[in-house]
Amino acid sequence: MAVVVCERADRAFIEQENRLLHLAILQVTPWLAGLRRHDRGWGERLRDGMHDAAAALIAPRRTATKLVAVAVLVGLAVMLLGRWAYRIEATAILKTDHLAYLPAPFEGYIDHVRVEIGDAVHEGDALLTLDPADLYLKESEALADILHYVRAADKARAQGALADMRIAEAQGEQARARLERVRYTLAHAAVRAPFEGIVVEGERTELLGAPVRKGEILFKVARLEEGLYLELEVDERDIHEIAVGHAGDVAFLSRTDLRFPVRIERIDPMATVKPERGAVFVVRAVFTGAPASWWRPGMSRLAKIEAGPRRIPWILGHRTLDFLRLRFWW
Template identity: 50%
Template sequence: VENTGWKLIGLSVAVALAILIFGGGVYRVEAPFLLKTDTLAQIPAAFDGYIRDVHVHVGDRVAAEAPLLKLDQRELLLEEASGVAELRRHRSDAQRAEAEGDLAKMRSARALADQAEARLQIVRYRLSHAEVDAPFEGVVVEGDLRERIGSPARQGEVLLKLARLDQLYVEGKVHERNIHLLEEGRNGEIAFASRPQEKIPMTVERIEPLAIPEEEGNVFIVRCQITGDPQEWWRPGMSGVCKIETERRSYLWMLTRRTVNFLRMKFWW
């Protein structure tokens, strides 16, 4: 009986070793990721003015050409009315001088009319940009203006940032010890930190050739394309974990790889 027990133990060890050595599966490289987009529109103030209306908040999804915000037009409308009156006056003076044969006065009046028309065009340009619409379908990722209604905005000041959702991609940070296992075209999956139960397929699109130093060591940026359409709850800046398939390896290799590499670095000659 005692010998039988030892035989069973030996057989179990042999089977376990056989599974470790000859059994295996596809090894997957794990790395943290961020969801990013190449298309990020910065919505600036077209002129010095005051914020009158705000139609969106951070996190809102908007359609193309949907209204985002509006700058106060009242002062510009007064300037437009004054400019129109001034332009008419100078043109009238020019016509009168031409009829009277006073060429010098006519040329002076026409020059003043040209200047008035140029100022009027600037005012009308600003009026046409007082109402700001979304340049494309996307989501507002920056610019909470709810408490700034009635406050001034300077020309060129970025009021909102809009990200395009149909061009989202995964940016993984793969440790340098694993980067040699990857190549473009490899498949994998991502899981968001907010919904780890959902696994979303993706494919490696590009591996940046230059490493970036991080606290835990050098990493390489791996850009991955998500398979399928973007989901409503996705937002640029979301994070999670990606797992990228490499080649089939034995279970023994998977379990001992990091230890073996560590020992090789310590005791190489």
């Protein structure tokens, strides 16, 4: 604020002179104000700037802009100072400890297949039958040999040829042993389920009529009531963040809307190299709840393991920071 004083001795100022004087003052005032602003020290400028900003903030103008500014400031404060639950992502595959491998009991051809992949089976159910025609021929041959050697022994006994009798009796015993082995194999011509479960491997259209060798795996049967667990593949960059006992959740591709709680039970001490991912650690996790009826071994998708709270900037930027550390390492 400033005051201009004008004085004249001979006569008073008229109305027109007063107006001209007022107009001149209005013209000079902005120029004088600019000179004052530029002549201030830095401390005075800082004080006046803070005063103007506070006045603009308190003034009832541009309310929406002020609310947005306050929200942005609060958001930045939360981002910089807040903590968020950090979760490690890992691919997950559903597996079971109770998986039976059912091999072919002998070499031959598949005669009949009674189940397909996904069928529920009970203990003792016949899953597949091998063609027993060759075994029946071997059984007939063994019976014929036994009868032949019995007659040969009787003939040698009647003739008093004791040595020939002993030989015929020994050959008869061999034929009986061969007959028992053939009949044992015939009893196992049908491949049966060892327990109640689900057929998880063994395509019916590929097996029917196909030749098989002894010991070749024909079916895999999994027990679903118990023994189900998750096999996780955790990247080596994250393995130090988790430990045995950490909790997490898993979602399967078939039902992505559902989450199932799990707990880490074991971490393999040695990494496995995957061509597409590099080094990963195999982690075993168990379910903390009851298994669902639609679960099947081999299902896969994504698991997230709790690693504890972390700063939000660290969560968002630690991957980039690690890359830069390795990129510019000297």
